[in-house]
Amino acid sequence: MYIDSHCHLDFDVFDEQRDSLILRCMENKVGGFLVPATTFVSWSKLAKLVGRYPSWRAAYGLHPYFLSEASFEQIDVLGEQCDAQRVVAVGEIGLDDWPNAVDMKTQIDFFSRQLDVAKSLKLPVILHARKSYDLVLKYLREIGFSYGGVVHAFNGSFEQAKRFIDLGFVLGIGGTITYPRAKKAHRVLAALDHGSFVLETDSPDMPLCGFQGDDNTPLSIPLIAQCVASIREESVEQIAQQTCDNLLRVFPRWNEDLL
Ligand SMILES: [Zn+2]
Numbered sequence: 001m002y003i004d005s006h007c008h009l010d011f012d013v014f015d016e017q018r019d020s021l022i023l024r025c026m027e028n029k030v031g032g033f034l035v036p037a038t039t040f041v042s043w044s045k046l047a048k049l050v051g052r053y054p055s056w057r058a059a060y061g062l063h064p065y066f067l068s069e070a071s072f073e074q075i076d077v078l079g080e081q082c083d084a085q086r087v088v089a090v091g092e093i094g095l096d097d098w099p100n101a102v103d104m105k106t107q108i109d110f111f112s113r114q115l116d117v118a119k120s121l122k123l124p125v126i127l128h129a130r131k132s133y134d135l136v137l138k139y140l141r142e143i144g145f146s147y148g149g150v151v152h153a154f155n156g157s158f159e160q161a162k163r164f165i166d167l168g169f170v171l172g173i174g175g176t177i178t179y180p181r182a183k184k185a186h187r188v189l190a191a192l193d194h195g196s197f198v199l200e201t202d203s204p205d206m207p208l209c210g211f212q213g214d215d216n217t218p219l220s221i222p223l224i225a226q227c228v229a230s231i232r233e234e235s236v237e238q239i240a241q242q243t244c245d246n247l248l249r250v251f252p253r254w255n256e257d258l259l
Pocket of ligand 1: 006008036092152202
């Protein structure tokens with residue numbers, strides 16, 4: 001049994017095939033899905049879909065790359081939104097130092113306000129951090145955030161990994177690891193403790209090596225697990241079990257009878 005700890009199954013691209021995709025995932029032992037919201041307008045659709053699929057868990061938040069339509073009023077109702085069905089985290093939130101993202105000062109403002117909401121709700125967070133690990137760590141410490149969560153699509157150094165792990169986070173390992181050229185990521189993954197990572201696809205993004213140009217789906221999770229198992233010289237069953245255990249530990253609200 002696998003869980004995809006980060007997939008955007010609410011996106012329109014899945015509208016036509018969502019039911020059949022979930023069914024195929026179940027047949028391939030991918031039986032749980034954590035779907036983090038991106039923008040305010042996406043929250044209501046996600047909430048509806050979570051009601052329809054018992055295997056889904058949700059996180060609500062404002063993604064740092066899509067803040068152009070965001071407002072602080074939306075954060076005012078984030079706490080209320082987190083009362084919705086099957087919410088396990090706030091996310092995805094963070095800092096994205098990428099061309100065309102809104103300025104970093106604005107991002108920091110949205111990030112710290114959402115961290116405050118998560119802290120007051122005692123909820124873990126799903127972190128989106130691109131070229132910003134040290135800055136994200138700085139604000140986690142400054143706010144005294146102690147509820148942990150997942151660092152989505154982690155590709156930092158072992159030192160950075162350790163700093164997040166010390167704060168109660170696990171690292172999201174996804175399709176990037178399947179590329180032979182990702183030597184540094186392979187070394188970091190091989191050195192991690194078994195309790196410190198989970199599997200994710202970021203569907204429909206982050207295609208696996210050999211599938212560039214295709215929409216990614218949670219069906220990739222067993223392939224990612226195989227790759228992780230070979231890098232760590234462990235069995236794929238071990239990876240499946242450990243990563244599920246890790247996810248349930250980090251997201252205590254995830255109802256265990258799902259498994
Ligand atoms: Zn994402």
